Amino acid sequence: MAAKRYIVHIDLDSFFVSVERKFNPELIGKPVIISGSAERGVVASCSYETRKFGVHSAMPTKQALKLCPDAIVIHGSHDRYSEASRQVTQIIHDAVPLYQKSSIDEFYIDLSGTERFYEPYKLASQLRQRIIKETGLPISFGMASGKTLAKMATNKAKPNGQIFVPHGKELEFLAPLPISAIPGLGESTCNKLYAYGLEKIGDLQRVELRFLETVFGKAGTWIWEKARGIDSGEIVPHSDRKSISTEHTFNDNVSDKKTLETVIISMTEELAGKLRRENKLASCLAIKIRYGNFETHTQQEKIPLTAAEHIMIPGIKNLLSKAWNQSRSIRLIGVRLSQLTTGSYQINLFEDNEERIRLYQAMDRINFKFGDKTVCRAAGMEIGTRNFNPFLKD
Template sequence: MIIHLDMDAFFASVEQMDNPDLRGRPVIVGGSSDRGVVSTCSYEARAFGVHSAMPMVLARRLCPQAAIVRGNYRRYGELSNAIMTSLCDFSPLVEPASVDEAYMDATGLERLFGPLDELMAAIKARVFEVTGGLTCSVGAAPVKFLAKICSDVNKPNGVFILHPEKVDAFLCALPVGKIPGVGKRMVQNLQDMGIRTVGQLRHFSPEAMERRFGKWGAVLYERVHGRDNRKIETGRAAKSESAECTFAEDTRDRDFLQRMLMAHAERVGTSLRKHGYKGRTVTLKVKFCDFKQVTRSRTLEEPINATETIFQIGCQLLAELSFPQPVRLIGLGVSGFDAPANQLFLPGTGKAAGQNLDPHVEAKRQKLDAALDSLRQKFGGQAVQRGRLFTLAQQENTPERVNNGKGDGVDKKPGGGRRAQ
């Protein structure tokens, strides 16, 4: 059996625990301006329809009495580490899935901790103890994706165990949107086909699923039949590193967007070098004022972590992108840390566009990065700054997310916003 633990409204619950004045009140954690988004919210706020990733202006409208806090992300990280450490007291096979959730292989643990329900109660009690009073919800099932679904069944502060003999009945009655990875658009596509439950989706063959939904269709076919061969990964390697921010004003100013890309490249490159990673794929993310989002990627023959190179590729991707609407958000990331380059280069991209890296240029950039990293480590993050960033306004917006792909990334301090011209 696999156990999935999910903290209850983690960030908001921490704020309520640390500040007694917030207890019992609707609390929203996220960017304080109307341009921000909701990072998470308390259950009192959810009763008014507020939810994660909702624009703050809408959240304020739904729940004007809510207390809005920017969040103490260092505090969240400290508690997350305490939670993950405590889980290792029960099993060596623990996989953090994000800052507030984790999987655990519970196979054979009944010899040490008794029946599964007693083990789950002990886990909940231990988490409550090490966090100083936070609750979590725990689910157990034969495979990972079902365990994740089960942890949500009796939230908050709940427990749900799905025994193997009940998997089929449980799945068939489940709405398709409950399957992890099935988003709103896919739910709508399925509903347009008259499919609302997993039981109805089971009538499709794997070939039909793959024709309809691509590679994900093959995975989805396995999921709807209760199959998931993923094991608990105790030492997952990072898959990506990225940074993004939402602006105080929508913009088409490409010079400003390039300066933001430099800020992101600096943060991403610094983190990659700190952890000893290099990646082959650079990805640009742009969200427009109508909330339509596009991503563009370029894969190189050699892995990189030099700030200037990440920035250069990001700018090339930006230059190739048209702006049908003003830009609301821009992000930049690096991935492909250990995969060989296998991208097919089309005319105008990759090798044809001069993407072969000059080893001498890369060596100079890495030498410069090493010097800057050393100075910042010794004198602080703001000790030295690249010239391109001198004119970049620093005003508070939505929290910037820096994600290392291991599921333990947390929201960082607010990124730069655009100064009103």
């Protein structure tokens, strides 16, 4: 018989809004939207007071304000959110044996085995109270036998609550929930299930696996398992690579600024795409140049956490100007993104407008399907990925 698992999913409620309320308590209880601008921005985060009007993340801010005209729009602060996330991460790091940071405001914790010494739910409850006390941020958690079920429990516990789904009670907990509550179940799949009269997870639990496999192929097995709380996904320890980089060696030494900028733009775009695919953000840029005599120079600078090349490219071009003695030709050039942390590009939503977000999403989908550089900026088109020698550094 397999040992019981105790998986905890932690989510900081309305994280960006909660951080802003720490700095300005007058925002407490009021409808708040974190965004770049009221006209062209998108919603990075919103308070529960706005959600009852239908406002949600990634919605155009203009549309959100039509739904909730009294909402207060605030331009987000990278540094504040990064620091708050760091504080929470440190508390969890000091308190538990195994955890995974899945985004800037979400964590998975594996307390399996601790039941021999301590009651896992009590341990998770004490950890939640410690985070609330030391950071002043509201937090919810769900505990269950697997990651997906724990996340669903957290969503049920919000705002600022906690739920434990006991072993053997998985089906009972899931049955009344709508099928849309299953993380990763897309809108089109839900609509297909609705067409068969399947609206609640309990409806899915009564369907035979063979039917779901016939309709959805391999995804049918995934749906069948999620409806039953079956999830063997492991907690990946929080020890990720700290940097990502790429270099390009020229056949002939180069001293033309336009050519060099074309190369570093292309490399920066490639690395930023890798960050987004791996759910990473970088907070340090660096450039490396090697002259014809193999003399090598590097230059770096700190930036707000990002995975967006339109934010990185101006900094990379500036570093090139600082590092390069323009009277000398260059043999090799490289770009490095470091001080990586787990987190989605959502942290940058308050810097961007709706069109830019959609552009990035479309570019990433195409490049993931057909290969890097299938779609890129015109400035980077002259350099193909086959000329690059990317490497990853731990």
